[in-house]
Amino acid sequence: MPSVGSRPREFDGRPAEAALIRFDRVSVSVRGKSILADVSFVVKAGEKAVFRGKSGSGKSTVLKTLLGLYPLAAGRILFEDESLDPPTVQSVRRRAAYIGQEPVLGAETVREALMLPFRFKTHRDNKPSECRLIDALEHLHLSPDILDRECRLVSGGEKQRIAIARALLLGKSLYLLDEVTSALDAESKQAVLDMFADPAFTVLSVAHDPDWVARCDIVLELEGGRLTRIHRNGSA
Template identity: 50%
Template sequence: MIEFKNITLKVHRQTLLDGANLCIAKGEKVVVRGTSGCGKSSLLKCALGALPLAGGSVRLDGLELSAATVAEIRARIAFVGQEPVLGAESVREALQLPFTFKAHRGNAPTDEQILPLLERLHLSAAILEKPCKHISGGEKQRIAIARALLLNKTVFLADEVTSALDPASKAAVMEELFRPEITLLSVSHDPDWIGQCNRVVGIVNHQLTEENA
């Protein structure tokens, strides 16, 4: 589903990855870990085309990332970072925002679809009317996840998405993202998260190396 082939990634002239390879099958849950600054978050960003490769290629479901395909690849992937940008005034508007665009117009979710999902993510119905600037970082993470799930995304790139969550909220997020149909590439230092992943990959000497959990 996601393939990094012989990728070389440089940021500010610093080589983070050099001829690295990683292949993730559909439905796999993979976590990347390593020392600060080794390139974990940059790996996720290059999968979105947000960081250019110095060499190699990235493919999503057989489609190679390029200037011509980056929009289509981004439409298939959900990226959730530590501090998601919701891009709207209220939480309700943030959840509805993607459905104002041409690709999803006419498919806007109803409250009957939204409210059960919010409940599963330990969010109250009242949060829909709150301004996005007044909700916490952990709530923003869960709203971003809810928005992606409402779009029926099944490929997730998740960067430390449990960092701002209490144990109950973390368990709720993991229950949603570790469903069998979801392909998950993540960065995390959380032992609970790492323990649930199928594979653990470290960044060592600019390479992506399989590790034991």
């Protein structure tokens, strides 16, 4: 794990074998339309899980439901054995980073984007030094020159890596990655793959990239909002 951020807190006093995230017969409906139906799975701390399926199969919904963005129509979600009530959602959000295909940087320049969270009360006293900013960027194969570039001028792949660097600076340990390798060149992709191989990170992802899928511990297939197959890599 790089030295750029605070050490992830995921394993604080918690046995590695315990379930970090448990979906138990979860159903989600949005405006009366069923998006997820009867979805159950378990992800342990440090594991990497990938959801696969056609567009509209509910992959991104799984990630967003864990963040409390969709109310449950049925079932329950447990995070560290706690039901997903408002305080638990806050706990998930403190630990989690959601990186989509086109992440929002929310600032004029890359430096401001990296510093954005440190304007909020909860992080105000932990402003990172210039060295830590550069360290985080270099860890994702980004040149320090990018710090003063305008965000509107950076590519989709760079935006994704900047968003990951920002999450690293915050010491995030749970990464929800939505097609994150799709905009990356081979070298950058390798850097991202290597970084998330660290057992300190738990990853729930949506991806079709074979390299990424091969590195994941659990592969979950979704179709029409239902889990059709759960496969553990390395198991028979």
